[in-house]
Amino acid sequence: MSEQEAFFQSDRVDQQPVRHALLWRLAGYLKPQWASLLALLGLMALGAFLEVMPSELTLRLINRFMGQGNLRGAAPLVAGFFGVLIAGMVVSLARYFLLARVGQQAMLQLRIQLFEHLMGRNTDFFHRNPVGRLMTRVTSDVQNLNEMFASGFVAIVGDALSLLAIVAWMFWTHPGMALVALGILPFLLVATEVFRRRAGEAFRETQRRYAAINAFLQEQISGMSLVQINGEESRSDRQFRGLNEDYFQAFLRTILAYAVFFPVVEFITSATLAALIFYAGFKLQAGAITWGLLLAFIQQSGRFFRPIRELAERYNVMQTALASSERIFRLLDNRDEIPEAPDARPAAFEHEIRFENVTFAYSEGGRQVVRDLSGVIPKGRRIAVVGHTGAGKSTLINLLMRFYDVRDGRITVDGVDVRDLQIRGLRSLFGLVLQDVFVFSGTLRENILLDRPRDEARLASVLEQSQLKGLVERLPQGLETPVGERGQKLSAGERQLLAFARMLYLEPAILLLDEATANIDSETESQIQTVIERVSHRLTTFTIAHRLSTIRDADEIWVMDQGSLVERGTHDGLVAQDGVYAKLVRLQFADGEAA
Structure with a gap:
């Protein structure tokens, strides 16, 4: 057929x-x-x-x-x-x-x-x-x-x-x-x-x-x-x-x-x-x-x-x-939706996010992309997740934001199952920056604010933090510059900086990065790394990374393989173990990437 x-x-x-x-x-x-x-x-x-x-x-x-x-x-x-x-x-x-x-x-x-x-x-x-x-x-x-x-x-x-x-x-x-x-x-x-x-x-x-x-x-x-x-x-x-x-x-x-x-x-x-x-x-x-x-x-x-x-x-x-x-x-009549409990509680993040024996497959009876995973994301810490393609890394973000619900186990925020929290409140905790940034038709300002209340002082601070200020100053219309359909008037790196500005204006409690520097040039990557360094010291950061050089300073690195969490620790400690992570590092050395 x-x-x-x-x-x-x-x-x-x-x-x-x-x-x-x-x-x-x-x-x-x-x-x-x-x-x-x-x-x-x-x-x-x-x-x-x-x-x-x-x-x-x-x-x-x-x-x-x-x-x-x-x-x-x-x-x-x-x-x-x-x-x-x-x-x-x-x-x-x-x-x-x-x-x-x-x-x-x-x-x-x-x-x-x-x-x-x-x-x-x-x-x-x-x-x-x-x-x-x-x-x-x-x-x-x-x-x-x-x-x-x-x-x-x-x-x-x-x-x-x-x-x-x-x-x-x-x-x-x-x-x-x-x-x-x-x-x-x-x-x-x-x-x-x-x-x-x-x-x-x-x-x-x-x-x-x-x-x-x-x-x-x-x-x-x-x-x-x-x-x-x-x-x-x-x-x-x-x-x-x-x-x-x-x-x-x-x-x-x-x-x-x-x-x-x-x-x-x-x-x-x-x-x-x-x-x-x-x-x-x-x-x-x-x-x-x-x-x-x-x-x-x-x-x-x-x-x-x-x-x-x-x-x-x-x-x-x-x-x-x-x-x-x-x-x-x-x-x-379609009911493909994430249900919200009638007595759902407001979401708040003060201590930690915890994965407890989480197992997940995208379809009933399908391949398990996450298997019996347990881990903790303490407030203020920088957690990075690495692994081969298909290891289940991005799925963790989908589960955190309740784009999907876990099949077995649970995810908690300060001890409360995410399924018992208000969906809008839960998602407002996170600032998500993806590898492929979606940009709406309209102006640069509209894409940063996304219809949130306008605060010029806050916006100026965001432009400074996100390294977007230089771009705005170069544009003839500044923040009122139309970006075109899906942001076609911006380069890939500029769209990525826009995504960080959008995220910072939201003022989230947790920063989620999914291969945020995978498809950009070295100069823009350096700018974004500067942004990440600035915000990761005051935000809880959960990073999905392909380039291992970008997560060396993470407080803890989770190594996933076939949906399971097989190793965890710091960069130096994992290299010393000479396990899966060390193998990934050696592979990237072979490709010419600095450790």
Whole structure:
């Protein structure tokens, strides 16, 4: 199975949605708009009444004035006819405006709910769900629902009221002709049910294929430099062509359903109109009906078929929206989150952080990346963790900040299990600096403050401590300089210094460094080492290190191998043991790195 097909299958819903359950849940987003909905219902009822008035006026106009051969005295009826048309136009304008407003208000709530829900998912959720897929949920899928609210869900009620008013008028004026006109309904119901069955899965598949395209595009554009460096343009092009072909074929199946359905509807409606005229011909010969009634019925039949055709057209909107809502609610029902205890305590760090027999695997039954690890991080001490790639070093940071929860054992802060602490308070204890720094679009100042209260004195001190002051002075706009998307206007070293400034402005109790000097030049590394030296003497520091030269002065070094803590001690002491750490040192000597 190809990677694209695997993605497609992961986005598939095994069972068809329970349509009434989806609609009922969607209706919940309209409840806050109940006043607007009542006004909308009133406009729809008025619009339904105005639907039948032109035919009634036509019938009276022809029956009263046709026999006398002139329109003397017809002015009131003619004025009433045009007045009804103008009133109908005004009602339609108000109705569509209110529909659009109600739909946008509902989608505003849904977008906010989706974004807040995403903010609460755990790290593993984002590892398993491509960004493009999530973007599709919040943008395209929500827009599909907006189309349904604006021109489908509520508008169907208006069409139903119009049909009800038209049918009532038909039976009131001539039951026999009304029955002929309504003879269309069984055939329409059969055609609509066949269409619904054929088109439903095609709509869902089209939306899934569209999400796959979005996910692929996001990944390829984000990694375009890597694609070009490795000459992978042709491979990416083939994959994209394949995804587009899959989407094209799914869309064709949808179009085919419509290509059959609409001509069938047109044939049924035309046949019904022919039957109505044929029936009325006999009645005219027998004198049972008047010309005015016949013309009014033909006129009203056109109005009768219009809502039916619109209902069929809105089925497209409804199916697309149901497919989108199916995936949106699947996302909203996701419970991949780090739970917070109802009685969670505020976090405080005064003494120590302790790992107690911690064991962890990223998946149930998967490889244990941390095994029965125990260790203490006393306040004010500098602890460094080293080991081969895959030894489980970075996992310790993920567990400390509760991006994941331990499987066995526990982690405590001043004797309190981190699972019993408030998540926001726990994470505020840490200042995290990663190897790959994420920078938001905006200015340098905004990326340092991250919406925290502005304190110019504190900011000036942070710039001095983080070695970022020189960069700010060189920039023409200083702290107000835009950094570009993902900080593309900054070098890797400048982004790293920005990360330290951001961390220092937070004023954390514990500094977490995860390979913070791995991908930068020697000059910037020297600057960062100066920063670390300045802050590590007053902060508790927990460092994941690859370059052993950067952690020689650590108070204690933990050496990890295959998830286990195999050695601990100072640099000199571990070298003297001639164990795993000493081997790592010798390997780096061989690579030319100074001890």
